[in-house]
């Protein structure tokens with residue numbers, strides 16, 4: 001269980017990127033952090049990872065505050081890890097297998113187990129057929145999946161995904177949604193995004209981040225009914241919510257529910 | 268991505284044992300030096316070209332295109348050997364006051380030999396880099412007990428080359444789209460801007476890479492399985 005307590009962060013150039021952030025992962029299984037560009041999502045993630053050190057406040061994992069020494073952070077990263085927004089940032093080898101195996105080899109896992117885990121991770125992101133391709137032959141969406149697999153192999157109990165669908169086409173976005181749904185059964189996930197439809201579909205607890213402050217939090221139905229706050233954060237509502245409000249129809253929990261309802265009615 | 272890299276991953280010899288390819292390539296460089304025979308050099312060149320073009324099926328056109336750059340450097344340096352001042356037995360020369368500048372039989376012969384020798388090494392190296400993916404080469408070097416430091420440098424440099432080329436390409440494209448290379452004066456300014464930008468961007472990327480290395484529990488050694 002991860003907690004962020006009254007966290008403040010200021011960049012060297014004076015930008016106050018985060019102000020008094022409080023966050024608690026026990027509130028949900030898939031936690032969404034929504035905010036416009038520059039609202040501080042990536043900065044928050046880097047703070048949670050221990051890569052940036054907060055100016056004030058603390059981060060606790062299982063009620064133990066984060067210690068900023070190398071050995072502690074190394075163990076911590078086995079529990080809490082992150083997929084960056086730009087997949088190229090996380091890929092080092094030109095060969096997919098070696099790239100995904102990288103962290104396991106750093107942990108000193110034996111080759112037999114590595115093989116098993118890599119195959120397993122590739123299966124989770126539906127990319128087993130890519131294994132023999134060199135990484136610079138992959139499309140952006142494929143790279144993104146490989147980057148996720150590379151972090152999944154570590155089997156951390158908390159996974160941060162920084163804008164997992166930015167730059168993906170609708171089909172890839174849908175696949176990414178399925179992948180996230182699949183992996184959320186075994187770990188807590190924190191997703192940052194400004195893709196409201198995605199967040200509405202897969203998250204069960206949501207924080208709204210605006211200019212470095214959390215201006216609202218709660219279950220998705222509640223958060224997405226706050227017009228004023230969403231406006232303040234320069235965000236829009238998911239289409240399911242908009243249809244519900246405009247036509248006074250049922251508020252569906254996700255796209256799947258909406259689609260299956262349609263079918264029943266037609267039949 | 269690099270053309271060389273694309274061929275390394277797609278040629279017909281890519282699954283052939285990297286050790287054999289490395290041996291062949293090193294042999295192509297070392298043996299002609301030991302034998303020191305003009306015909307053997309020629310044989311090496313033909314042999315390597317046949318391997319690359321005939322068996323690995325690298326397109327002839329791109330092969331020669333890729334050879335042009337090193338060849339032009341080679342020819343330039345050979346020129347300084349071929350042209351001799353105040354020699355004997357000139358094939359062709361001109362005189363400036365009492366200094367003779369021209370080509371002698373001997374210098375021509377020397378130049379040709381050197382050219383063939385260098386070309387034989389060049390084709391041997393090309394054979395290796397065009398048929399073997401870098402990771403295979405690195406793995407083989409690891410087996411040959413090459414120091415880790417060198418191998419790490421190779422992995423990182425290789426990765427950095429891609430980052431570098433990609434960034435340079437992105438900036439260049441953006442500049443041409445804004446007419447940044449219309450005339451010489453503007454092109455010069457754009458190039459300066461490109462270099463400056465490239466420097467800062469590569470610096471940022473380097474930082475990002477360090478962060479993600481840490482996230483993947485990197486402890487100072489690039490590990491490769493067997």
Ligand SMILES: Nc1ncnc2c1ncn2[C@@H]1O[C@H](COP(=O)(O)OP(=O)(O)O)[C@@H](O)[C@H]1O
Nearest residue numbers: 011013015017036037038039040041042043044
């Ligand atoms: N390295 C940095 N130095 C200074 N300011 C930064 C740096 N990185 C981000 N910022 C600033 O911090 C704020 C939050 O940025 P970021 O966390 O990247 O937002 P998001 O990920 O939500 O788009 C922005 O105002 C941005 O300009």
Ligand SMILES: [Mg+2]
Nearest residue numbers: 041042085162
């Ligand atoms: Mg961001």
